[in-house]
Amino acid sequence: MAEGALPYPLTGQRNPLRSAVLALSWGWLLALVLVPNLLVLAASLLTRDPLHFLQLPLTLDSYRRLLDPLYLRVFLDSLALALATTLGCLLLGYPFAWALSRIRARWRPLLLFLLILPFWTNSLVRTYAIKQLLAANGPLNGALLALGLIDAPLELLYTQGAVILGLVYLLLPFMILPLYAVFEDLRPELLLASRDLGAGRLATFVHVLIPLTLPGILAGTLLVLLPALGMFYVADILGGARVLLVGNVIKNQFLDARDWPFGAAASILLTAAMALLLFAHRLARRRLRHGTVP
Amino acid sequence: MSGRLPRLWLALVYLLLYVPIAVLLLYSFNDARTGYRWGGWSLRWYRALWANDTLMDSLWNSLALAAAAASLATAIGTLTAFALHRYRFRGRQLMHGLLFVVMMSPEIVLAIALLALFLLVGLQLGFTSLLIAHLTFCLPFVVITVLARLAGFEAQLLEAARDLGAGEFTALYTVLLPALLPALLAGWLLGFTLSLDDVVVSTFVGGPSYEVLPLRIYSMVRVGLKPEVNALGTLLLVFSLLALGLSQLLLNKQKS
Amino acid sequence: MKSLLFAGTVALALIVAGCGGERDAQVLNFYNWSEYMPQEVLDRFEQETGIAVVYTTYDSNEALYAKLKLLDQSSQYDLAVPSTYYVSKMSREGLLAPIDQGKLHGLDQLDPQLRDQAFDPDNTYSIPYLWGTAGIAVDAADIDPAGITSWGDLWRPEFRGRVMMTNDLRDVFHVGLKLLGYSANSTDPAQIEAAYHKLEELLPSVRTFNSDAPRMPYLEGEADIGMIWNGEVVTGRADLPTLTYIYPREGAALWLDSFVIPKNARNPEAAHRFIDFVLRPEIAALISAEIGYATPNLAARKLLDPAVAADRTIYPQPEDLVNAEFQQDLGDAATLIYHHYWDRLKAGR
Numbered sequence: 001m002a003e004g005a006l007p008y009p010l011t012g013q014r015n016p017l018r019s020a021v022l023a024l025s026w027g028w029l030l031a032l033v034l035v036p037n038l039l040v041l042a043a044s045l046l047t048r049d050p051l052h053f054l055q056l057p058l059t060l061d062s063y064r065r066l067l068d069p070l071y072l073r074v075f076l077d078s079l080a081l082a083l084a085t086t087l088g089c090l091l092l093g094y095p096f097a098w099a100l101s102r103i104r105a106r107w108r109p110l111l112l113f114l115l116i117l118p119f120w121t122n123s124l125v126r127t128y129a130i131k132q133l134l135a136a137n138g139p140l141n142g143a144l145l146a147l148g149l150i151d152a153p154l155e156l157l158y159t160q161g162a163v164i165l166g167l168v169y170l171l172l173p174f175m176i177l178p179l180y181a182v183f184e185d186l187r188p189e190l191l192l193a194s195r196d197l198g199a200g201r202l203a204t205f206v207h208v209l210i211p212l213t214l215p216g217i218l219a220g221t222l223l224v225l226l227p228a229l230g231m232f233y234v235a236d237i238l239g240g241a242r243v244l245l246v247g248n249v250i251k252n253q254f255l256d257a258r259d260w261p262f263g264a265a266a267s268i269l270l271t272a273a274m275a276l277l278l279f280a281h282r283l284a285r286r287r288l289r290h291g292t293v294p
Numbered sequence: 295m296s297g298r299l300p301r302l303w304l305a306l307v308y309l310l311l312y313v314p315i316a317v318l319l320l321y322s323f324n325d326a327r328t329g330y331r332w333g334g335w336s337l338r339w340y341r342a343l344w345a346n347d348t349l350m351d352s353l354w355n356s357l358a359l360a361a362a363a364a365s366l367a368t369a370i371g372t373l374t375a376f377a378l379h380r381y382r383f384r385g386r387q388l389m390h391g392l393l394f395v396v397m398m399s400p401e402i403v404l405a406i407a408l409l410a411l412f413l414l415v416g417l418q419l420g421f422t423s424l425l426i427a428h429l430t431f432c433l434p435f436v437v438i439t440v441l442a443r444l445a446g447f448e449a450q451l452l453e454a455a456r457d458l459g460a461g462e463f464t465a466l467y468t469v470l471l472p473a474l475l476p477a478l479l480a481g482w483l484l485g486f487t488l489s490l491d492d493v494v495v496s497t498f499v500g501g502p503s504y505e506v507l508p509l510r511i512y513s514m515v516r517v518g519l520k521p522e523v524n525a526l527g528t529l530l531l532v533f534s535l536l537a538l539g540l541s542q543l544l545l546n547k548q549k550s
Numbered sequence: 551m552k553s554l555l556f557a558g559t560v561a562l563a564l565i566v567a568g569c570g571g572e573r574d575a576q577v578l579n580f581y582n583w584s585e586y587m588p589q590e591v592l593d594r595f596e597q598e599t600g601i602a603v604v605y606t607t608y609d610s611n612e613a614l615y616a617k618l619k620l621l622d623q624s625s626q627y628d629l630a631v632p633s634t635y636y637v638s639k640m641s642r643e644g645l646l647a648p649i650d651q652g653k654l655h656g657l658d659q660l661d662p663q664l665r666d667q668a669f670d671p672d673n674t675y676s677i678p679y680l681w682g683t684a685g686i687a688v689d690a691a692d693i694d695p696a697g698i699t700s701w702g703d704l705w706r707p708e709f710r711g712r713v714m715m716t717n718d719l720r721d722v723f724h725v726g727l728k729l730l731g732y733s734a735n736s737t738d739p740a741q742i743e744a745a746y747h748k749l750e751e752l753l754p755s756v757r758t759f760n761s762d763a764p765r766m767p768y769l770e771g772e773a774d775i776g777m778i779w780n781g782e783v784v785t786g787r788a789d790l791p792t793l794t795y796i797y798p799r800e801g802a803a804l805w806l807d808s809f810v811i812p813k814n815a816r817n818p819e820a821a822h823r824f825i826d827f828v829l830r831p832e833i834a835a836l837i838s839a840e841i842g843y844a845t846p847n848l849a850a851r852k853l854l855d856p857a858v859a860a861d862r863t864i865y866p867q868p869e870d871l872v873n874a875e876f877q878q879d880l881g882d883a884a885t886l887i888y889h890h891y892w893d894r895l896k897a898g899r
Contacts, residue, residue, distance in 0.1 A: 018377075018381055021373045021374075021376060021377045021381070022377055022381065022383055024370060024373055024374070025370075025373065025374040025377050025378075025389065026385075026389070028370060028374075028429075028430075028433065029389065029392050029393075031411075032408070032411075032426065032429075032430045033392055033395075033396050033407075033430070034392070035411060036407030036408050036410055036411040037403075037407045039407065039410035039411055039414060040403075040406055040407045040410050043410055053619070070893065070894055070897050071897070073897060074897050092307055092310075093307075095300070095303045096303060096304060096307045098300065099300030099301065099303050099304045100304065102300055103301075103304070111304070113538065113542070114308065115308075115311070116538075117531075117534065117535065117538065118311055118312070118314075118315055119487075120487055120531075120534035120537075120538060121315070121318075121527060121530050121531045121534060122490070122491055122507075122508065122511065122526075122527060122530050123491050123493070124493060124508055124511045124512055124515060125318065125511060125523055125524075125526065125527035125530065126314055126315070126318070126527070127515070128511075128515045128523055128524075128527075129314035129315065129317045129318045129321075129524070129527065130314050131515070132317055132321060132524075133313065133314055133317050135770045135771065135772070136770055136771030136772050137769075137770055137771045138770075139317065153771060155711065155757075155772065157770065157772055158757055158758040158767070158772055169310075169311075169314065172307075172311070222398060226398055226399075226400050227400060227401070229400055230400030230401055230402040230403070230494060231494070232402070232494070233493050233494070233512060236516065237515055237516065240757065240758025240759065240760065240767070240772075241717050241758060241759040241760065241896075242756070242757075242758055242759060242896075244896060244897060247400070247402045247494070250402050250406065251402065251497070254406065254409075254498065254616070255497075255498075255613055255616050255617070256610065256612040256613055256616060258612075258615075258616050258619075263406065264406065264410075267402065267403050267406045267407075270400055270402070270403055271399070271403050274395075274398060274399060274400065274403075275395075278394070278395070278398060348604075348605060413620075418626075419620070419621060419626070420626070501621060501626050502579050502581065502604060502606045502621075502626045502627060503579070503604075503626055505604070505606065513584060513606075513607050513762075516584070516609070516762035516763070517584050517585055517762050517763040517766075
């Protein structure tokens with residue numbers, strides 16, 4: 001079948017089934033996606049009202065508050081945290097995906113199954129398991145103490161590191177799966193060719209392997225970075241209410257401090273960041289497709 | 295590249311993935327109340343779990359919600375995927391784009407947006423609001439899953455059915471649907487898991503009249519030292535194992 | 551066939567979920583602080599009245615207020631337990647229904663000093679539930695309690711990284727304000743700012759903020775000293791016997807939590823019956839002993855186990871409360887200032 005060509009004539013003619021299906025599809029997209037986001041945009045432009053949450057004077061105050069060094073710092077910090085998480089996933093996941101693609105095909109479904117299985121356990125329960133694991137009186141410290149590797153329990157919990165660990169743990173499969181997909185499609189001859197042409201292992205890695213797997217890296221980054229910014233419950237449980245992510249800020253504004261315009265503005269900022277990343281991803285992919293990658 | 299190193303890395307990562315699971319399993323059978331000592335094997339936390347009515351209620355609520363959301367999402371999502379695949383219409387690219395955006399959106403953005411919608415419309419926060427919200431984040435995943443399957447579909451079969459005189463609807467029903475079944479099942483399972491696992495969206499659009507499991511666990515975990523949670527986690531794990539295994543078996547049978 | 555199965559699943563799920571709603575004929579939707587009501591009390595209430603209690607929790611007055619406002623029109627909660635200063639705020643904004651005192655027995659057993667307060671004259675909207683203090687917790691296994699007498703001790707360099715604070719705006723600012731000699735209910739922006747700067751210095755020492763279960767970091771071995779509510783020490787001692795409570799000399803924070811009934815409560819009958827149930831001396835005594843906070847019910851106090859009644863952590867002596875202050879409502883303008891500095895405090899590191 002030709003690449004891209006649709007296999008049978010598209011029915012452009014009007015028939016009742018077509019109209020119904022299209023109406024349904026547009027319907028849910030408009031009602032549940034477009035309209036709600038427009039409402040948030042509207043809310044971000046309104047003023048805080050202590051009694052009714054929102055009131056009329058339209059203003060850019062909320063956005064101005066976002067630029068306050070205090071909140072800018074919070075956003076940058078949480079971006080840094082999310083980036084650290086993405087990096088962690090990449091460092092663990094890239095070699096993993098490559099190694100998995102080299103395993104005999106017979107074992108791969110089972111290994112993939114084992115990879116996905118923890119994902120099917122409730123993420124809160126797994127976060128709680130990490131909390132128990134890292135506690136000063138927990139098994140990790142217990143083991144390290146027993147082995148004589150440390151004198152006093154390590155302060156692992158209620159730190160940025162604990163939050164990053166938790167996020168990496170929960171989001172790792174999202175990095176591995178797209179990477180595995182590109183590795184699976186990778187033709188080993190390309191790597192061999194590069195080596196035959198005299199390139200060292202490092203050069204092959206940097207100039208051949210990375211570009212070839214870039215689509216996977218980009219996809220994985222997107223799938224980890226964005227959720228990481230919003231997963232406030234991991235920061236709550238493992239960070240001890242000291243580590244603030246953008247998600248926590250938004251949640252606090254809506255459920256505690258009741259500054260809805262500000263929370264809405266923060267949410268719009270997050271959406272804008274996502275749009276930016278998606279756009280960058282699209283550009284990168286387009287460049288890759290038209291580039292010299294065979 | 296030697297064969298030893300990559301396998302070592304695989305083993306390492308799997309180890310890291312399963313250590314917390316092991317903690318979960320072990321502590322669910324730990325007799326000691328504070329999880330930091332080993333008190334001997336015991337089933338007391340499973341008994342406590344069974345006796346914990348609010349937790350069991352919320353489990354039941356979550357299962358029902360997830361089943362409903364997954365089913366509705368599969369129905370609507372399949373139709374949407376079908377429209378995208380088969381029909382030519384204005385704004386096709388836009389629809390693709392919107393779907394992708396929804397899939398990528400951080401859940402909290404979704405949650406806030408839907409909360410705003412519900413408040414505007416005056417919808418009570420409870421089962422209905424949760425259902426609509428869960429439907430919203432499950433739909434794109436179903437669409438993408440089904441669309442991927444449709445892309446590889448043998449259109450000639452459909453045309454053959456049409457040539458034999460079947461109407462559009464009958465052709466779809468008898469030829470396309472059975473072939474799509476694995477994708478439908480996959481989409482349903484995905485939606486079910488996403489719904490069962492959701493914390494962020496449920497925090498914002500849920501109400502006390504319909505308590506869901508993740509929120510219950512969340513408040514239990516924050517209060518700390520609830521070994522029943524370990525028991526619950528173990529049970530959920532076993533349940534997922536069975537469900538996934540079963541679906542794999544069914545799919546493999548179907549292929550042959 | 552498949553579509554039938556499919557439609558069947560949907561229908562079944564919807565029916566099952568829908569059936570859940572019918573139970574609210576005899577259901578009490580109780581919104582309370584986490585771990586603030588013994589399960590035994592809920593069970594006994596259910597057994598006696600047949601009313602099922604749906605118990606959901608919050609960890610701050612702000613969260614309670616926000617949720618109630620959000621759900622105001624849909625009347626989802628029948629009973630809640632805000633602290634003093636939120637009772638007046640909520641009643642002013644028309645969020646509460648007046649309590650029918652005729653349905654309650656034993657109101658006269660409540661400590662007259664805690665009734666008919668300025669924040670709710672005649673107890674129109676609230677009935678006192680428990681009162682307590684926020685003071686200093688010390689793990690005696692790591693720190694000698696005798697050496698800790700002041701809020702200022704939290705700032706000591708040897709405790710760096712081992713301090714725990716409650717995740718409560720008013721509590722934390724109470725510490726800063728009292729230490730500087732100001733009232734904990736100050737509305738003076740200069741004083742609030744000064745308190746903020748003082749607290750800023752403490753921040754590097756703070757390991758974690760926790761209002762869900764402040765005793766947990768001690769039990770987990772992550773903190774040794776900090777601000778805590780007295781009842782948490784009492785319940786924490788069961789697992790960590792060395793946990794000690796100290797009344798700081800600048801003054802602990804005093805608070806009173808009361809039952810209120812939201813205006814649009816679906817089942818105010820059940821709410822009244824529950825309050826009535828809790829007013830019984832033996833129930834109030836049970837609650838106080840198990841949760842670790844003081845009951846305003848004088849008849850109940852007579853029923854207390856002598857060890858509990860003599861426990862200074864739960865029932866302080868007058869000298870413990872010399873400089874203690876009740877948390878009052880500060881009005882909207884001042885509250886905004888506090889929130890502003892609280893955000894700064896939390897965001898800084």
